[in-house]
Amino acid sequence: MAKKILMCGNEVLAEAAIIAGCRFYAGYPITPQNELPAYMSKRMPEVGGIFIQAESEISAINMVFGASLRGARAMTSSSSPGISLKQEGISYLAGCELPALIVNIMRGGPGLGNIAPSQSDYFQATRGGGHGDYRQIVLAPASLQEIADLTMLSFDLADKYRTPVMILGDGILGQMMEPVELASRLETQDSRQKKDWILDGCKGRKPRIIRSLLLGKGELEELNNRLQRRYKEIKDKEVRCEILYGDDSDVMLVAYGTTSRICSNVVKDLRARGKKVGLVRPVSLWPFPEKQLKELAERVKSFLVVEMSCGQMIEDVKLSIECKRPVHFYGRSGGEVPAEDEIIREVEKIA
Amino acid sequence: MREDIIFAGFGGQGIMLMGKAISYAAMSSGKFVTWMPSYGAEVRGGTAHSMVIISDSYIGSPIVRDPSIGVVMNKPSLTKFESKVRKGGLLVINKSITGTGSTRDDIDILEIPATEMASGLGNLRAANMIALGAILARREILPVQALMDSLEFVIPESRHPMIPLNREAIKKGYEYDPC
CATH class of the missing domain: 3.40.50.920 (Rossmann fold)
Structure with a gap:
């Protein structure tokens, strides 16, 4: 059993992502999730990953898009107003069937609201948030241990179903500390080997294309039907709850x-x-x-x-x-x- | 057993560290524990506080509304939290900075000249550890040794040379006799 440690929720999430093999983080600062990018800025260089403080939230989500289509386990994080800005990018991830982790450490809204804990982005998270017929898996941890466990699970689910996954926390979970055990997970060390759809140079094979602009007759409905079949599978297999x-x-x-x-x-x-x-x-x-x-x-x-x-x-x-x-x-x-x-x-x- | 504690004082007085140290000590003693900072729109030089709950059973909300122990290291904190300490609770006052004490007669009040005592140790910033030591003497929450042992985990490595001084401060606070 791993040793218990004390870190705040934002830091636990960041470390769990690194354990799960995440090697690309892009984000833009906003309270109450700043400890997450701060931790990433220190840890990513140590593990050979990339940390980018982008010039905006929109830029950050599109960097995640780029890293994901190259096969990386990639993530971004923000808090409510910043997550609103990312919605276009999340819709594009869904339309291109790209895995990614998006973390929302919710604060009070609407508008800039305040920086205190809130759960008022539930509609946005569970209804898609952006445009188009898409869903994202949304996981809601209730403890720091669960933040760690669900963060690791998120990357597996995102890869398995080729979909964006959101972790929905709030200012309390991001800021608080309680004892947590971080297990190491070796099986997720190089998930890229298993992805046969990524854009990694087409020398010796047929070129691939990843896009969500589908103008040919029936192409877009075909994509939507495929997505809906996948969402049904997710609904059948990935429900989690405690009673x-x-x-x-x-x-x-x-x-x-x-x-x-x-x-x-x-x-x-x-x-x-x-x-x-x-x-x-x-x-x-x-x-x-x-x-x-x-x-x-x-x-x-x-x-x-x-x-x-x-x-x-x-x-x-x-x-x-x-x-x-x-x-x-x-x-x-x-x-x-x-x-x-x-x-x-x-x-x-x-x- | 359950204690809901608020530590409050100026930024720079080591308020967050007080909470982290006792939280770590609680964790290593096998207790349930949560630590939550005030992360509102704090002003530089203003009052910061952290909330710690230590319990034998599961802790729901980490927010402390009516502390069983209030620790106030400066005057604005005394003003803000004096009335919030629950009846029968403990209020620890850093008398060196607050000047005044408390007039409440339904709580246990521990006035300690923590900053003056820290000055005697050669470092004003050790006042926080003196107050922590005094709390553990007044209330049997955790063994004082667990607190001493927590320091190497909660103090950044670059400041580890300060650990012996901090242990000395805990000891001094623990042995403080207000009579």
Whole structure:
């Protein structure tokens, strides 16, 4: 077992990416994720990788595009306003079937908002964000250990499905420290050997082309059909979620990331007082744990969705359970973090 | 066991390091621990704080709203956090800088001239470690040795020559008798 260390979430994410074989990082500074590029600027030269502080977020995502089509495990990171700028590039990655990791350490919005933790980019992350019929895998860690584990997983999923993957965190997860174990993973050392579609010079073979401009009759629909088949496979195979007390709860909280940490303490407190309360924590936000929620709706009386937003994931919960049970909502926005006692009061209103 | 701690003071007083050192000591003692900095729009020379939770069980939110231990190293921090310490909690005041103490009668108050004592050791910046040592003497959170041992992991290697001084400061704070 690896030794436990203390680093902040942003640094854990960066180191985990390097362990997973990421050797290209481009980004542009923005709080609260600056420790991530700062760490990369120091570590990438040590491991023979490339760190670039680009002149803008748009430039950075397009550098990632270039590195990815050359076969590198590549990533960028930013926070909410910066992620909005990257959407065009993410759409192009999806259209060109290119793997990449995009990290969003969310802050309060809309606009420049503030630098405090938030979860108000859920819609943007899970609905595509950019233009066109595309999806990206979205993973939402709730602890620093999970940041490490999901970052490594992200690169594998991105390569396997040739799709951009987003890690959706928030200012708390980026800034906080807690003990974490970083395992080394040798199997991801050179993923480039397995990619038979990259542009690495065509000497001795037929030239390849990577593009999303498809003007020929039927070409673009063919691409979309292929993407949709892949998205279906992802929905079948890559749903991840954690359920606490799914068997005997009257009220089921639904929360991800930082909010789920707070909710798990709420569940513990209320259980100690004899209340039948549980928690669903989606780890993959897309694909969303639809089946798990639908099954729970058979025995749970109601749901309470808790978010650091004005209500975004609640729509996926309602869709998943086909509105068979009441779905309540409690959220704080603008960088405010819900306190345990606030959530407890909401539960008591319902049950 | 669970302690929710806020460390607060001027930038440059080693406020972040205080939190990191006790967090590392908590981790090596097998506790659950979270550390969270204030990362708001801080002004240079203004007040910074870090929040540490040490517990025997899982910690949800790393945000500390009503600390069981408040450590204030300057006057603005005393003003900001004095009223937030929960009833029955501990407020540690760096009397050398704050000048005044606390008038609350529902909490345990430890006034310590940490900066003066650090001056006696030859380095004003060791006041943070003196305060940490004093906390561990007042509340049995962790063995003081675990804190001493944490320093080589939380102090950057280029400053490792300062470790003996910092250990001395912890010891001095631990042995401080306010009576």
